[in-house]
Amino acid sequence: MGVRGPDPAARHRRRFIEVISPYTPARGAxxxxxxxxxxxxxxxxxxxxxxxxxxxxxxxxxxxxxRDEGRRFT
Known part of the structure; x- marks a missing residue:
């Protein structure tokens, strides 16, 4: 927290993580x-x-x- 209050960019990043988190494999685990x-x-x-x-x-x-099999062995 700075002199002027919480960093708005940090709040934006936190919200971004909250939005994408359910769609990642780590969150499911x-x-x-x-x-x-x-x-x-x-x-x-x-x-x-x-x-x-x-x-x-x-x-x-x-x-x-x-793709690999088609290029190497034909």
């Missing part, structure tokens, strides 16, 4: 751990995000594999 360790009810969006990221990563891996 944290929600599962919080739910197992406490009475916290996990956010459904945060739980679905790791599944979405897994699908995206699998599609990217399949695309990269097909």
């Amino acid at each position: 944290a929600e599962l751990i919080w739910g197992a360790a406490t009475d916290h009810t996990p956010d459904p969006v945060a739980l679905a995000a790791p599944a979405g990221w897994t699908v995206v990563a699998a599609l990217a891996a399949a695309w990269a594999h097909r």
